[in-house]
Amino acid sequence: MASGNTIAQVASLIGDAARANMLAALMGGQALTAGELARHAGVTAATASGHLAKLADAELLAVEKQGRHRYYRLATAEIAHAIHALMAVAAAGPKRHHPVGPRDEALRLARTCYDHMAGRLAIAVADSLHVGGHVTLSDGAGLVTEEGWRFLRSFGIALEPDAGTRRPLCRTCLDWSERRPHLAGRLGTALLDRVLDLGWVARQPETRALRITRAGEAGFTATFGLPASWWIAPQRHPGPAA
DSSP: OOOHHHHHHHHHHHHSHHHHHHHHHGGGSSOEEHHHHHHHHTOOHHHHHHHHHHHHHTTSEEEEEETTEEEEEESOHHHHHHHHHHHHHHHTSSOOOOOOOHHHHHHHHSEEETTEEESHHHHHHHHHHHHTTSEEEETTEEEEOHHHHHHHHHTTOOOOSOOSOSSOSSEEEEOTTTSSEEEEHHHHHHHHHHHHHTTSEEEOTTSSBEEEOHHHHHHHHHHHOOOTTTTSOOOOOOOOOO
16 A cells, blocks of 8 residues: 555645646546646656656656657556546545636537547446446446347447456546536446547637637537537536536
């Protein structure tokens, strides 16, 4: 079991604002260069290199070399889960004046949460699967039903219940903006991969926000039975974006 000192060391690495911004940027699930992460952190390239070295030495980040470039990504799904949990805690903390801009609203509608979807779109999909009897959700865990396996195969998702991995098949992840669970685990990853392949959503540069295409508007409504107005934002008080 990790000691308090070890926890404090990891927390101090994440606690620096520049490093926290870098880790948040990597929650998009894509590997980024040092230059890209420097822009997200608002620091110089030299300063970014020092921060990235500390995060890599602590095994919070993994480094991949391609030619002359180095790409950084979160080392494990567990680290992504920890960062997301901190986002949820921060969002639930004392309210600060932070007007909601177009970019923030785009993040609330649909975004990547490391390797799965988050935002109102992900909540709507999770609700649809639960109400349709495809998955049962309880206490942070999820179970795919027999009907659910049939639905997933018809949707083009082929998952093995036991794939010889420690990673759970289906679990819930508390959405920091909606304060409700969306789907994570191997099922959450498979759903994101599938809708990207179908062209229902598209990644946007320099942000975790996902753009829902016209094909996606029709596809999500037809396949998951979402009401026509599911995407309309509810009234809310401005809160911090993560």
